[in-house]
Amino acid sequence: MTAPGGTDPVAVAQLPWEEAWLLAGRLRADGIAARVFPETQTAPISEAQFLPIGKEMAGEIGLGRHLFQVLVPRKRVKEARRILGEINRK
Secondary structure, rough: OOOHOOEEEEEEEEEOOOHHHHHHHHHHHHHOEEEEEOOOOOOOOOHHHHHOOHHHHHHHHOOOOOOEEEEEHHHHHHHHHHHHHHHHHH
């Protein structure tokens, strides 16, 4: 079901944690209500967190998250992708 007014969120990028927040901030500065999903970098505590492996290896075997989605309202997707294109050209 689509939210009224095209406000349902659409992912315009999947980036590492810090980059996702930087892009969301840039989009917000341009008036687009962007957010990062999930909002937190940490997952609920599980026994897997205590395995003697590095963060990268944990992600490779599915125990961590590498990428975070940058979400914008559906009605602003085209504008957000244009801004993302400008950033990528620099």
